[in-house]
Amino acid sequence: MRSSLLATAIATGLGLTALTAAGNANAAPPAVTAEQLAQLQAQIAALQAQVVELQAQNDAQSEVNVTQAKAIESTADTQKAVDGLKKLVNDTKIGGRMFFDMTDVDQTNNGNKTDASGYGVDVKRFYLTVDHKFTDVWSANLTTDFQYLSALSNTEVFVKKAYLQGKFDDAFVLRIGGADMPWVPFAEKYYGMRYVENTLIDRLSYGTSADWGLHAGGDLADGMMNYAVSVVNGRGYRNPSRSERMDVEGRFGFAPTQNTIIAVGGYSGKRGQDTQNIDPPQTAERFDAMAAYASSKFRVGGEYFSAKNWAVTNVREDKADGYSFWASVALTDGGITAFGRYDKAKLSKDIDPSLENTYYNVGVEFPVIKGFKVAAVYKNTHQENNAAVDLKTKEFGLWGDVSF
Template sequence: MRSKLIAVAIAAGLGVTSFTVAAAPAQHKTHKSQATAQNNAVVNSEVELLKAQLAQLQAKVDSLEQRTDAQSDINVSTGQAVEKATSVTAASDKQLAKLEKLVNDTSISGKMYFDFSNISQKNSDTGKTNASGTGVDVKRFYFSVNHQFDDIWSANLTTDFNYVSNDGETNLFVKKAYVQAKFNQAAVFRVGSADMPWIPFVENYYGFRYVEPTITDRNHFANSADWGLHLGGDIGASKSLNYAVSVVNGNGYKNPSRSKNVDVEGRVGFVPFEGMVVAVGGYTGDRGQEMQNVSAVHTAQRGDVLVAYSSKAFRLGGEYFTAKNWNNVLSPLTDKADGYSFWGSVNVADNISLFARYDNAKLSKDQDRSAKDTYYNAGVQYQVNKGFQLALVYKHEKGDKSVNTPIPPHVQNVKTDEVGIFGQVAF
């Protein structure tokens, strides 16, 4: 279109020139024919020159149009490419934002208990047992993934691995798997396999779980986790009261099967000042043993008391439990058990602390009054770093249990001494 306008303008100019020549006054025709011929020649020459210039100009205009059209195509392609790149970048940014949120809202943690020790175990009747020897044990390795959906809802999965060298046991299983709703500090609700109210609470004040489980745990009078509904929290601005209650299957976290009825465990704690706690707890149920076609004869019951103090300088505490028919749910016989545990530790230098513990439990007060367990340990712990502790430990256990053969009944005495390096790694 632009070339046509330019051509019309030039043609109009040529027409004006011709018109001017044709309209010259008549008296100029009287000039000599030679002058007229010369003028015509000049005009013709100028016309030819203008035509040539017009042709050159037309060629330049055509070339310019081609370049303009080509540039327009490039601009269109460039615009489409930029638009596409912008769209891809926006999508990538959205995916990156989702990935960043997932990473920020998900945490991974782990904890490992291990030891390298020598065990000497003697049976009063048969001598040394196969539990004796030197070896490495990885008693626990917890791996946890926690995801926070929002300010209230989250989920947790914790696997548990353990290996014990003296019996070749290797297991990998789920310890905790729950969905949590934290409405506020006083109301934290969990569905699934989660911490029970008592054992983890005591472990928090004890502080040396990697050396030895607490008394109810090591004597199998409680579960540290179970499948069910769990509610707990801290009450008051100073958190002077705390509570926890669990309605569970009763078989423990290794056995999620259901029973005819559910079991209940609860705890209430009073914190008079920071670091100090006085807590009571209890358990009642059939421990998951009553099925649709299997009737429970007795209800298993347990009561707990804890008085403890924990600070950076030292720890001091005591735990007592009493149980009724814990191992006699399906038996017509009745039985009772109880026990107590005292522990303490003190920091004697930077990253170095001394600790000791003493347990005494009567495992069967009605059916086997000779069934007792006495345990104590002592050691020194070195804090390698925030998540790594090593301890040189000596342990002693004396277990007595009455047996019916040979007659008359006599006491079977098993003594165990262990010395070694125990460690905990947490991240």
């Protein structure tokens, strides 16, 4: 731009000189010496050099401007990518949890030791979890479940949970896919020792912790009440197969204080056994009740269930019921905790009324570091009837819970 202005100025100056010369055409032409002509040529050459220099500077500035523009554009693209990655990282959480044990098992069946006896290390559960938040309403979860049992020399890997969640309000949260069932995870929350043992109906296989279907729940009245309902395939998270109809499980809870819960629940369905070619003669039904108190220092609670026709393919009707009591107390401010539990269940009240299952444990929990705790535990399980069943299992060792 500056070189163009200079060139215009030179041309204008030369034009004015020519006009002046023309205006004085009738006058006598001035005498021009060789020295004046040389000076004029030198001035013109200097002006030409300045024009060239200004043009070069203009071209260089143009290249700088282009480079700066590209750099700004590249920086903007980089910042956009960084912002996108930052949002992805901030909106995605990856975690895990492992339950393991190292124990000695002494199991006898009618007085004879079984192959389940002996020392071993088990990884009862290893969960890897990915949570991603799309918006304040929509999110997604993927949880894998790994299990290794030394007694069975068996390793299993499952997708335990895989769902899309819409949290429209604290009172209404919808999950589509494989997700927590209303009862078992809820009871685990108040029991607090899941890594040592499953809760009552999970241990006895009268319920499962997750299944595939539609799940809804939420908190009401500022958290004083809560509910959950699931319409599911009925065969648990390990088997997402189809059936003729879906099962229903629900729960309603009342929390008079922040640490106290009174809850009831139920289940009804064919447990995924009704297919195109099989029509089970029975419909499984289950009633649940629980009352518990849980704080950082003290836990106490009890759970009860009654089930009817849980084996839906049986021709004869049957019933079962049972209860569980648990308690724990912190012995030190550092988190050392003593705990115990007692279960009793009748597994076949109509077909085999003498069939019973008794279970108890006692132990002490020790925190190691944040997210890692171990417990020294003694367990005793006895299943028997008046006929040939007399299965006794005693287990002592260390159980661990690692979460991150």
